[in-house]
Amino acid sequence: MTTEELKNLTVAKSVDARGTACPGPLLEAKKAIGTIQSGEILEVLSADEGTKNDLPKWCNKQGNEFLGMVEENGYYKLYLRKK
Secondary structure: OOHHHHHOOOOOEEEEOOOOOOOHHHHHHHHHHOOOOOOOEEEEEEOOOOHHHHHHHHHHHHOOEEEEEEEOOOOEEEEEEOO
16 A cells, blocks of 8 residues: 555554554554454554564464555554454
8 A cells, every 4th residue: 555545544443552662562453453343454653663574474474464554753653454
């Protein structure tokens, strides 16, 4: 997806994990994914560089779809769709 498409997504839940280091953002995503329905989108906010690699790998292992990432001023917005 393009950056514009990602910014215009309707998210079911947003998790702000910017104050945590690895594996904090991934643990927050694991908790939050259980609270949304299949097909809905989760947004994860993270300032941890490792999240850019960890979240897509985790999505692949769990069967969820990693949609992409938008780099903001000092942090990342990562998007995934629950399968």
